[in-house]
Amino acid sequence: MRPSRSTAKSSQHTVNTRSSGSRFRTPRAHIPRWLGRLFRHFLIWLAIAYALLPVLWIFSASVNPSSSLSTQTFLPSRITWDHYRSLFSNPEYPFFTWLLNTLKVSGITAIGTVLICSLGAYSFSRFRFRGRRVGLMAMLLVQMFPQMLAMVALFLLLKSIGDVVPALGLNTHLGLIMVYLGGAMGFNIWFMKGYFDTIPRSLEESALVDGATPFQAYIRIMLPLVRPIMAVVLIIQFMTSYSEYILASILLRGTEKLTLSVGLRFFTEQAFNRRWGPFAAGAIVGGVIVLILFLPVQRLVVSGLTQGAVKE
């Protein structure tokens, strides 16, 4: 899963060092190298300040004894964890219920997506059957259209499913998970198929000669080899569902059922000014969870993204 960038990088590096020798061709040569390098670091630190300022600000707000937006200062007068404690106890703000709901919904969606899509990708990658090309084209077409545009129809669909099977209808997590799973299919099957295609067939073929069924070859040979892409899809899908707002806001109603995105917006809808402190604590907890999940697999996800994945 690592992109082959090291060769390109090292040769570029050689070019840079060599360029200092031919000084009459590079205008930058008049500026001392250390100053240029310092300037580069300075610019990057400026960007980092821009990137991190809101995060530092919200962290400072979360430990500030004042819970109001209007009296917030960058450095809190003293540090308190009261706002974090209030996440457990505020009945208007059942933060942990929302967080658990979100973890449940996005966790199940992510695992389901990996299982189901790896099966589908295996089929598209390894079998030749009638309708394969049409199927691939159809997947490509379907994934171009954002599922949320069908929000009215999804609302009506879950409403009528709920009339028959209340556990899958409106205001249920299972219903929302089904919707998310559907939306994740088209893109991820294509994405995974691309990776499956790069695994040589000879490995499974020898297993098939030894009498394994294709399904055994999938489980025993393929899955261990494609672990990186499975991790990427798992994390990206988890993050996507974790942040999803519009469908969750249409399909979930009761306060106890909300996911974090809908819940936080609901909580801050009124009296945002007064609720800033507790909100800040919730924002930090909600954000840190994703950061912790993301950082260890950063390289994998980044290389997955830059390999032509259009996903934000």
Next chain:
Amino acid sequence: MDPRFTCTMRSQSVLGLTFKIVSLGIIDSIGIWGAVSLAFQSSYTLLTLLILGVGTLNVVILSKRAYPLRYLLPGLVFLAAMVVYPLLNTFYVSFTNLQTGNLLSKDTVLHLLDERYYLPEDSSVFDYSAFSDDADALALALTASDGKVWIYETEELREADRSDPALTFDDAGTVQGIEGYEIVEGIDRYQILSRLEALAIPRGDQYLRLSGINEFKAYRKQYTYLAETDQLLDRQTGLLYAPIDGKFTAEDGTQIEPGYQIWIGGENYSRVFGNAAIRRDFVRVFVWTILWSLFSVLFSFSLGLGLALLLNDRALRFRFFYRTLLLVPYVMPVFISALVWRGMFDVNFGIINRSFSDWFGITVPWLTHPTWAKATLVFINVWLSFPYMMLISLGALQSIPNQLYEAARVDGAGMWKRFHRITLPLLMISLAPLLIGSFAFAFNNFTLIWLVTSGRPAVFGAATPAGATDILISWTYRIAFQGGVGNQLGLASAISVLIFFMVGTISAIGFRLTRQLEEVYK
């Protein structure tokens, strides 16, 4: 061959068979159970779909030829049910009048109207006593004003016979007991009130219904449906109602609520384009959606590319560390950063305006003035998406062959020239499709708009709920679920369909560009 290996293989295929049988069993039992409950609710469209679906599943699981499909099946089921069907249904709904007041099917509405009653002038009044047995079944004894007593038991009404041994009468001739039942009196009566209210006991062409806590009255059905002429007769007034635009309407214009869903052809579309007021909203929202996506991509790509150029030097210290820090805005869930920014940009209390008034003595209407609100939104979106742009630019920069730079250097090309003659054109080849993808994403970035401004500030005189910062998708959302005039699901679906076509066009351009640019590269 290793004997252990064969052994596990065999047990695996037994496992496979078990799996097949179990999954078939689960699918079919769910199917049968669903079919039965759907049949009871007489929703035959869904029933047909269910039978077709379960049939296909069985064929795919049992047939050898459909073997590859078994792997695709789980994905296809969700894709079909949760993406393809809703997409098609969006098209269908966009051609109907589905909205508050017209949410039900005609059959359901007729069914509801059939349960409306009126009190005729010659109605008679009944006192009653209520009884219930161990299984909570209800029985009633109804005494008419002429002294006749009627017994309602096991959903049947019969005239009480004084010699019936199952009944106990008191001196006044009212029933005090029914064998097998306990009388329900006093406060207990309130507990069965809702069940009593649901009763409509047929007697001839009349229906006995609860009309007060202590009495029943004889009602008549209000409406008769005349199937041949598709009209509704109000038996109380004698008025005839004809179905017009999804509502039963009398000649004098009175309508019967609720209305029902009907096919209205392209009317929703002609409202968007034909109705001057709605068209004005549409054009305004559309233009802003395009500008919003364009500026977001342009600025975030410029910033991202700039940072990528800075970071794209192997000799740079802390490179990986810098990149990780710069990724934070990308990793933070959008709903969190959007709300944080909303707090910071708050016009009255936000840190930005408080600092501005401290330092310069001015405040800026960040989120309350239409133009400022738009600029603020773009600013926030740049913050959210520049890390992504930086990542894809870094990837693309590293794929540019170095000989090109060396050759340019030999030819005496300066830094700027190398950038805009080599780097930029080559970057565009690999990044153009991704940038178009980002454009399409911004085009539908509901979450950010909704959490920061919710489409506000409001625009006075707008025909639909369209604020100054509403993009097409948030406008659709408001029409569908937030409108002051109720939920106009049909109109919202029509706009969804329009967005479908726009996104489709954008993606098609993306595909073409990929191919063309690749040919250029060759």
